[in-house]
Amino acid sequence: MNGKAATKTTDGYRGPGLAVLQRHGVGVWSDVEVQTMGGRFRGIILPRSETADDKHIVLKLNSGYNIGVAAETVKSMTEHGRRAANYKIPEQQFPIDAGKPNVVLFGTGGTIASRLDYRSGAVIPAFSPGELYGSVPELADVCNLRTEKLFGVFSENMGPEQYIALAKRIGQAIEEGVDGIVIGHGTDTMHHTAAVLTFMVQNPPIPIVMVGSQRSSDRPSSDAALNLICAVKTAAESDIAEVVVCMFGPTSDEYCLIHRGTRVRKMHSSYRSTFRTIGDIPLAMIDPQTITLFRDDYKRRRRDRNVHINPAYSDEVTMLYYYPGMKPDVMEAMIEKGYRGIVIAGTGLGHVNKPTYRALQLAMDKGVHVYMTVQTLWGFVGMYVYETGREMMALGVMPLANMLPEVAFVKLSWVLGQTDDREEVKRLMLKSIGDEITEREPYNGYLIYQGAVPEVQEFLKKIKR
């Protein structure tokens, strides 16, 4: 923005705050001296967040601090000039090296690249190739990077429309011949998108790497840079031709883990090390120097471009998180509203209470597809173990082995986008495409250690996590 003397903007100000600005002929970015009943203040008027009250004027003092002055205490405001913020990461042309792999970075939004938004008072996505090179120049050591902003949404606003557009664009990029794809994504629903892309983009010849950050890149200790460097390196150099998530391994700034798109889940609302592979081990760990593979049962990079894009999706699927005392009307309402697929996250091995049977019966009668997963996240559905399970299966509920509830939800959405045939739906749901169902749970696939236990404390003392 730059200051035009004629137009005084008043971004975000309303009510008494706006009235005071107008009364004194000043606006946002005016450098003002304010006389109030509580004394004199000097600073630049900043935009006001729309969610904040309408009673205060925000000033940036010379020291760089911001303060709020109550509009009702203002006696006079004198403008001494104007100085607008010019928030711009220094852009530099991303260097091209013919010997390096070509990677495309798709932006969907989220905190991997962001800047301040006064109106909301929060950070909003900002994304440009030059900006990225300006702030993370290490990327140029790895590849030739091209960026493309597809959407600018927070991850909670990702949905079918974006999934389909993204899958199609990935298909095109593969045909265009890129060596790897990185997708910048908000972390909240990154695992949903990773799963749905696994189903929509089948048999890709190159790595498709999802990445985000738990601390926005406007913070000095952000995880964005390391995540991005590792993701780009995975896309450029690894031979893992799958949809994966690349995010911090430990909370320490040391390495990232590469997780399979269908087995990964965000497990902490704010930790850097929030993404964990559930019920299995990750594919690899990676730091800016080295990729260390943990397994070799992954699909290899190929020279061909034979990817199969299947961007089907039905929005008539829902999820039911069972709780004790649940009444059948909750599920009945879903069925009556026309949902054709329901994924239940059941207790323990995959259970709901007896009263719910009535709703299950209705689902079967109406041809609604009901699938069972577990709230415990780790472990398999075991509907043969108890009578409850066997009764539910008789009511048409299909157990989904160790498929994660969110993965089951997006998979059922994808399947019902293609067919409504009960047997075909069942066949597709139970046929593992990208390890959403695994045959074995390895002994080290379930690790939630408890603090205070002596051997755990010993580990924590020795290993930076």
Add this chain to the structure above:
Amino acid sequence: MDALPLKPFEEMTPTDYAHIGLKCGLEVHQQLLTRSKLFCRCPAGHYSSSYDAEVLRHMRPTLSEMGEYDGTALMEKKTRKNITYRLHHATVCTYEFDDTPPFFIDDQAIDIALELALLLRLNLVNELHIARKQYLDGSIPTGFQRTTILGVDGWLPFKDRTIRVRQLGLEEDSCREVSDHGHERTYLTDRLGMPLIEVVTEPEMFTPQETAEVCNLIRKVCRSTQKVRRGYGATRQDVNVSVEGGTRVEIKGVPQIWRIPRLIYNEASRQVALLGIMKELNRRGVTPDTITTASKDVTELLIKASYAPVRSAIDRNLKVRCVKLCGFAGLLNTPTQEHTIFAKEFSDRVRVIACLSELPNIVHSDSASESLWPQDWQKLRKRMQAHEDDALILVWGDDRDVQTACEEIVIRATEATSGVPSDTRQPLKDGTNGFERVLPGAERMYPDTDLPPIEIPAERVNRARAVMPEFVWQTEATFRQGAMVEDDIQRLCISPRVLLIQRAMNELGLSGKLLGVVLAQRMRALARAERRPERFSDEALFAILQAHSQERLAKEGIAWLMELILVQSTKDEITDADVIAVLDELDIQKMTDQELQCEVACAIQAADRTQFSTVAKLRRFLMGELMKALIGLVDGRRVWDCLTTTLRTVEPNLAEQWTGT
């Protein structure tokens, strides 16, 4: 070595400082006495050097709100530090190491800070905005300090003038550094997040001494609230120093006030010296535009060098590089501070920014002490195509670090052509200072998007006003009027007993002098004797003082009774009721003249007068006996007078012998 540009520290006068245009400002940091830390619920004031786990972080510079990079941030980026944080379960949660967003700001801290803002007569802001102040040295795991301004433009009375206070901020404390070697820096996180206020004055102090005095005044204002922490590290100050033609330089984190004057003196001397060097360089035609430098890898050339540090570097396969600074010959030995020469400016930068922390880390061609052999310097001069008036600096270490070092040497040399660079400097024990980082500017401020603004309604300010203490200088004046000795005034004007003292002066008519003796000296003696005198409530002490004012208790008796009660009582708080109970139990009443005469007469009767060669000796003996019995109950003077009078009546014939002895 030449002499410093200033007279020795002890000989400097205010006129001398006025002559160089010395200006000093202060940033006083004071931890607040709160239950919790500022942005999380961890307990405040718990320290532990042991740790349960470690977390590693790196820092990258980010843009300010106005879209600029901060110079300090860019400097720290060059250092490429691995920063390790030590975590102890009792002192930190996931907030401190930045894996959980902040909780709401601590209310207790805001209230204390408001009280202080009122005492410093600042214009209060109506809405607090939390800002992030970038610190890329790693002293805070987020890479920024959460901080907010409560008020601006206040003032303090000082001597016959006022010192303006620019602002008062409330912020979270940083980590304690454990070690910093090469690229590895380690911090303890226990202190991290503790609430502290920062009081910033305008640069209106003109001598080192008065800077220390103003610092002490601010500290007293803080302590007068009784709501700030005390002890080592609870108060730390940054001192801003500049001389005419120089630059504002910040000496960061001075732990004790008495260190301030010498630190200022040395910084003033350094700035004057640097200005002299600039003038000389400019005279030689070396300016920011004409400066010429070069640097080369000279490892091969020095393969047979005898100078031990270079020898050992080559043995360890490290690189040696030489920087040529054209026109700098003879200047590197210029004294800047006490026992410090200009060359240290280069060595400091190399240590801090290139992380070559093993000293010595440079050697230069002006060096008078141990260095390379002359023939090695000759070889280097030839290789570097250096003329006689050029200086050479050698630096050794890891290839990448040495490259950074050479760049930094050139940067520092360029700065020398235009005077004094804006530094943050660390105070050293000997009163000199060393480079810590480039002085940060307003560019490092960024609004905190994790927390909404906090309104400070008028009622809240009024609540703070209602509980705030009297201005400390007013208290001092009252005490001084009451003839309290200066040492006691300084102790008591910030003590929690201020109100008690004022009440005792007003209601009981007791002198400040006596109250000083009782409440400063006696209380301290009792504390040293581990009697825990802090257990006395104000009311309890008032009851004791009242007994004295009613002459039930002599001056000497006050401390005697205090100790008696402390020894007898196991209670954690001793009230006035406890004191009254003891007074009643011991039946401590005002002794009438008659009763006293009776005591004296009995004592005279009981004494074996034949034991004493003179009546004077007898009187001394009797006085001792009587005071043993009456200590605390009757004033010694009264006993002496009564004894003298009575003895006169008993031994009139001997009167002449001892009158006046």
